[in-house]
Amino acid sequence: MSEQSDDAVPPSSVPLAPSADPKPPTPIATPANEAEEQPLSGFEDARRIVRLLQCAQCSLPLREPMTLPCGNSLCRQCLPEIHTRHNITYPATAARMQGIDCPFSDCLRDHALGDCSMDVTLSKVMAQAKISMDEFQPVIGEAPILLEEKDEWAAAGVASLSGRLPRSRALPGGRLIATYKMVELGELAHDAEVAYKHLSGVVGDSKDLDATTLDAVKDKIRSEFDCQICYAIYLDPLTTTCGHTFCRKCLQRVLDHSSYCPICRRLLDLSHTISPAQYPSNARLASLLAGLWPSLLTARRALLETEESSTPADLDLPLFVCTISFPTMPTFIHVFEPRYRLMMRRVLDSDRRFGMLLHNPRQIPQPGLGATPPFFEYGTLLHIVSAQLLPDGRSLIETVGISLFRVLRHGVRDGYLVGSVERVEDLPLADEEALEIAETTSTTEVHADADTDVDADASPFASLSTQDLMALCTAFVRRMRAASAPWMHARTLRVYGECPTSPAQFPWWFASVLPLPESDKYALLQTTSVRERLKICATWVERIERVPE
Known part of the structure; x- marks a missing residue:
């Protein structure tokens, strides 16, 4: 179940008006201003x-x-x-x-x-x-x-004035x-x-x-x-009022979720933007x-530029690599990592939507992506319903799933993933009906011809109609509820609701309450057919019922 998920995977502020105070001092020596980058x-x-x-x-x-x-x-x-x-x-x-x-x-x-x-x-x-x-x-x-x-x-031929x-x-x-x-x-x-x-x-x-x-x-x-946040050489070093120095960008990320120095934990009275005009380097x-x-500075700047250039405007969906979510179902997230705090703040300031992706710890290749990313390529678009911001910068986020998507390209923005995605739509009803006809008809013909080899990879539930698949699954739910299965607790039902009667809604609800590995549930996100999802659910039912009590 995904009643509450924590940040799991390592992978917007409005600028303040310019200060009316004098311009910040320029560096004492000239090397920083010289075109030649010779030590x-x-x-x-x-x-x-x-x-x-x-x-x-x-x-x-x-x-x-x-x-x-x-x-x-x-x-x-x-x-x-x-x-x-x-x-x-x-x-x-x-x-x-x-x-x-x-x-x-x-x-x-x-x-x-x-x-x-x-x-x-x-x-x-x-x-x-x-x-x-x-x-x-x-x-x-x-x-x-x-x-x-x-x-x-x-x-100059003038008497010294000293x-x-x-x-x-x-x-x-x-x-x-x-x-x-x-x-x-x-x-x-x-x-x-x-x-x-x-x-x-x-x-x-x-x-x-x-x-x-x-x-x-x-x-x-x-x-x-070396900055004690990014552990790289300082880039635009900014010294705080407690005497510790960090890269400006690194400190900005920290201030987005915390007002304390990352080293000594002293309270820092700094704005989140820490603009150079107000806080000189x-x-x-x-x-x-x-x-x-x-040369190290040049390489550091180039690395930052590469990271930022890899996030063009079309990589516009923030991506949270954490848990598995489903359309129409709630997902509760405990946000505590600095990068995800920043992401959530920006999401809340915009359309309140972001993508949820499941972690890919075994580096399973994703066919739609060139490299093997630390996440699975299919995810769920979530909408933030409510957000509780805690005093220490953490937040408790309640979301609801909107739709499925597939990641086309991805990059990094300020430490968190962003991506270009395409929405994954279900088959039209006409195609859904055609699929059921094709499967049930072909299965019947195979059984009628005893001499025909049965496809070993065919689903054992392919011969069932979609309504029969639904009936099989809902009957299992009723039996488990009668047996007081822990995952059918009243608290769970208050969160996810009663068992749906709609075949389109049922698989999402079933996957949300059923205590199975998330990697198994991920199969639902790769389907575009209600029927296919119900067959997956039926497979889970069969597996659970085979396990002796």
């Missing part, structure tokens, strides 16, 4: 790489980094002075009654203190990067590299390590460029060391850039990704 070089791009690890406020390497709601990051110690936020009555929680004035020129907004948390991913990245840099041990007697801070004003002379320092290591050490010493401003002079005169050794160092850093921090992480792993 940064530890030798040629040493300054750019180190700047990605540097606080724009204090110019030191990021310490206890915090990412603000505007997407910019800074050290915890560099957080501006906290002030009381006035004239706020909702939600008026303690964390939102205090705030800071954003110090970044591309924002300058007032941020609630509760929205400013430690950036978990960036903290781990900084810790691992420092370990890699500190592992370098200079060779005794090796010539250092001279780093000289560039004075752009002096280069009021101080450009700083310089000779440090061991390649360009990458030396630049990082100079930043650690607090002698290289965030916006300053630097000129390198190899005192040994040998540049090749530095190139090799820089390449090795950058590879070591990338190896250590690579795993920190983590600029620092986006720049690190684009600078260090551009």
Whole structure:
């Protein structure tokens, strides 16, 4: 029986109006905006790489980094002075009654203190990067590299406006390590460029060391850039108010059914659409990704585009791979998987219809589909009668079957299946009658001719008229009810109704209440004849009655 079914198989929001606030910040470094998708070089791009690890406020390497709601990051110690936020009555929680004035020129907004948390991913990245840099041990007697801070004003023939002379320092290591050490010493401003002079005169050794160092850093921090929802590299990383980072699209799917962080379970006060205009991406992480792993990002985007391109407009029917359903019969579904919560929400916002397909765990080939999908190709179109949305995002859905269909093509949209289907119609009454005449007549003629071989595959009930088939099945139901069979309990009958008198309706009711494997019941969905369905039901009756009590 299908009195209640749970999500079983692993395989619409209205956009908000653009915010009137200033545009979200662009990534700190330029790689994400460059046409060439070449990774940064530890030798040629040493300054750019180190700047990605540097606080724009204090110019030191990021310490206890915090990412603000505007997407910019800074050290915890560099957080501006906290002030009381006035004239706020909702939600008026303690964390939102205090705030800071954003110090970044591309924002300058007032941020609630509760929205400013430690950036978990960036903290781990900084810790691992420092370990890699500190592992370098200079060779005794090796010539250092001279780093000289560039004075752009002096280069233009104008007296420096900084009021101080450009700083310089000779440090061991390649360009990458030396630049990082100079930043650690607090002698290289965030916006300053630097000129390198190899005192040994040998540049090749530095190139090799820089390449090795950058590879070591990338190896250590690579795993920190995997989304904990999709387990792939971040695509459009968005850091929540609790400090955890996810792909924007992944988080959007989660928010459709839950308001809690998937990692720490903290309540997230975010809209389901999380549009970039209102919730900017983590600029620092986006720049690190684009600078260090551009090819991985390209492959990730291509994969997403392929997935989305495989769902053209004609794949318009959402498909739920879960249980078996029948026309005119109710199906009750407990929806708890994130992808199906999203699907149900969209279905409820549209025509309240979706397709139900039976899981195909043994990968039985489906003749109408090129590949072997994890579902059977015939299903039932369902209409949602009622939906009870639970506080934790789950839902209890009551549906009724409308018609049969066959899947022609299928794809994936936001994690759930969608398909192009064709409706499966029953034979016209004239053809139904012709079928009965043909079967009963031919069977009678075969029995009249004793010398004729009987087809071993022929149904033993083929000689029965359609009404006789119906009578055989309904008589069985009466016997089972008289014997108080568990599947004829009054509660079951309240759900599915009394035994129908219509031959067209009976097979659907019988399959709904009879405790048989769903794979056996699937045979009904492949038929287009009332008679054929009744013969299948008669076969079930015979099988059950052969089993000794």
